[in-house]
Structure formats: structure tokens, C-alpha cells
Amino acid sequence: MRPPLQVSLNGSRDAAEGAAVPVSPEDLVEAALGAVAAGAGEVLVHPRTPCGRESLSPRVVGPVLEALRDAGIGVPVVVPAGVGAEPDQAGRLERVRSWTVLPDRATVHFGEPGAEDLARALLARGVAVDAVVPLGGGTGGAGSPGPAGSGTDGVEPLVRFLAWPALDHGRVRLVAEPAAADPALVAGLRWLPPVPVLLCGREAAAWPVLRLAARCGAGARTGLGDVLHLPDGRPARSNAELVAAAVAELAGAAAPAGAATAGSR
Known part of the structure; x- marks a missing residue:
């Protein structure tokens, strides 16, 4: 069975990057409902204060999670x-x-x-952990300014993850x-501990990495938090449109039966 497709509703973007990017709790609920109806099996959401700043405050995270669940979002909800x-x-x-309402999963950048x-604190609270590691140069993002995606102290995030007991x-x-x-970037993932793998790319890498995930049998992600354009280059009008396109891409690029994959451990 293929891993669920995750949708990143807004990521680090704000409304200035496009009217389609949901920001308010109401817009996030509408976007999540549409994405799940289109085929998303998980929802990644970046909760924000009324002024648009990302926040981990229970007064911000809790109401967003409650709004999603009250609206009938029955798939796992992930927060960063x-x-x-x-x-x-x-x-x-x-x-x-201090969270009073818990997400199903939380992302931790290694x-x-x-x-x-x-990550230990989240697991102790009953929240599953998505350990984020960049592979190759230029993917470190916030908190990973070093060369080839190295961490703030120069230690590769993947090395740190592998050393984490x-x-x-x-x-x-x-x-x-x-x-x-690049298949070579993910070839070594089959030797990791027995954990599931989700591959995701951003901007120009988003659709090629999604197809690679399909061939590897790994989980995949799409959404306005990662990419603003459809595979044919047209601007995406919604997260639901991106999810529908991703479902089609995954079906077209699926790994052949019996293939050894990064996500099949």
C-alpha cells in the first residue's frame, strides 16, 4: 500500500506570496477540506498569530488544531x-x-x-516525530546554513539523526x-533504521522529487507550502488542485511491483 500523500497547506509562506496561500484558521480549514477530498492523507499546517507570525504558542496551535478537527478533518495533522x-x-x-491540544505529528529539523x-519531548507527550533532514546542497533552510545542508554546528543533519538513540x-x-x-541522494536511505521515509522537494525540485518518491515507494508531499505551480507550469489555484495533480503524478510514476525501495522497510 502506498504511503499517504501529505499536503503542506501554507509552509513558511504568507498571503503576499499569492492569494491561494491560506493563512487564517478559516482559510486553513477550507484548504484542508479541499485537499483531503482531492486525495491528501495527511495535513501539514503552520499555525500563525493574527499578525501572520508563525508560533508554537498553545493559544495559536490549539485553536487551529481544534478548527481542523471540528470541521471533520479525520486524517493526521502535522505542525512544525x-x-x-x-x-x-x-x-x-x-x-x-505547554500544548493543551496535541497534533498527531510534529516536524523537527535535525x-x-x-x-x-x-524530538524526545514530543514523543514523551505522545506526538509522533517527523525528523527533517536535507540531502545535498541548498536545502538546509532556516537553521541549516552550512554547506551541503549541514546544521548550525557543522554536523550533517542525517548524521545527527542516525546518532540519535x-x-x-x-x-x-x-x-x-x-x-x-537525484536517486543517488536517496540510495543510502535503505540502510537507515526501520523508519518510514517521506521525500519532499521545494519549488523547482518539488515535482521531480515527488516522482522520485513514487519510484522509490516512499511517502510524498505537495502543497502551496512547497510549490506554487502545477507540473505543467501553470500557477496553482489551490492546495486541492496541487493534490489532485500529485495523485495523478504518483499513479503515473509508481514503482514497479517488487522494486526495492527506501520506504519499503
Whole structure:
């Protein structure tokens, strides 16, 4: 069975990057409903304050999660727990420990300081962890300014993840972000601990990496948080339109039966 397709509703974008990007709780609910109806099996949402700033505050995260669930979003909901929402390392731990409404999963960037402690704190609260690691140059993003996606202390995020003694692999997933759809970048993932793998690309890499995920049998992600254009280059009008296009792309690029894949452990 193919892993569920994740939709990134808004990512680090704001309304200035396009009218289609949902920001308010009402817009996020509408976007999530449309994306799930189009085939998304998970929803990644970046909660924001009324002024548009990302936040890990329980007063911001809780109402967004409640609005999604009250609207009937029955698929897992994922939120980020990174420096984009809370720059202070101790502050991130304090925030996730104070959540009154819990997401199903939370993303932890292993290129950011304190990733291991943050991931442990989330698991202790019953929140599954998506461990994010860039693969190749140019994918580090916030908190990973070093060469080839290295972390703030120069340690490769994938090396840090491999050294992390997770006690419960059943609630950990690796989210690998290749800089390009290069099979060599993900070939070594088959030797990882027995955790599921989700591959995602951003902007120009988004659609090629999604097709690579299909060939590998790994999970995949799309959405306005990652890409603003459809595979044919037209601007996407909604997350639902991107999800529908991704479902078609995944079906067309599916791995042949019996193929050895990164996500088949």
C-alpha cells in the first residue's frame, strides 16, 4: 500500500506570496477540506498569530488544531516545531510541553540546535516525530546554513539523526528533502533504521522529487507550502488542485511491483 500523500497547506509562506496561500484558521480549514477530498492523507499546517507570525504558542496551535478537527478533518495533522516558529531553543521545549491540544505529528529539523531533546519531548507527550533532514546542497533552510545542508554546528543533519538513540522507531519518520531528484541522494536511505521515509522537494525540485518518491515507494508531499505551480507550469489555484495533480503524478510514476525501495522497510 502506498504511503499517504501529505499536503503542506501554507509552509513558511504568507498571503503576499499569492492569494491561494491560506493563512487564517478559516482559510486553513477550507484548504484542508479541499485537499483531503482531492486525495491528501495527511495535513501539514503552520499555525500563525493574527499578525501572520508563525508560533508554537498553545493559544495559536490549539485553536487551529481544534478548527481542523471540528470541521471533520479525520486524517493526521502535522505542525512544525522549529526555529521559524520559536527561535529560542529552550523556548521551543517550553512551548511543546505547554500544548493543551496535541497534533498527531510534529516536524523537527535535525539541522537545528536541540533537535534531539525536542524530538524526545514530543514523543514523551505522545506526538509522533517527523525528523527533517536535507540531502545535498541548498536545502538546509532556516537553521541549516552550512554547506551541503549541514546544521548550525557543522554536523550533517542525517548524521545527527542516525546518532540519535530514538527509543520508539514506530513513532518516528524520516522526512528527507533532496536538493534535486537525484536517486543517488536517496540510495543510502535503505540502510537507515526501520523508519518510514517521506521525500519532499521545494519549488523547482518539488515535482521531480515527488516522482522520485513514487519510484522509490516512499511517502510524498505537495502543497502551496512547497510549490506554487502545477507540473505543467501553470500557477496553482489551490492546495486541492496541487493534490489532485500529485495523485495523478504518483499513479503515473509508481514503482514497479517488487522494486526495492527506501520506504519499503
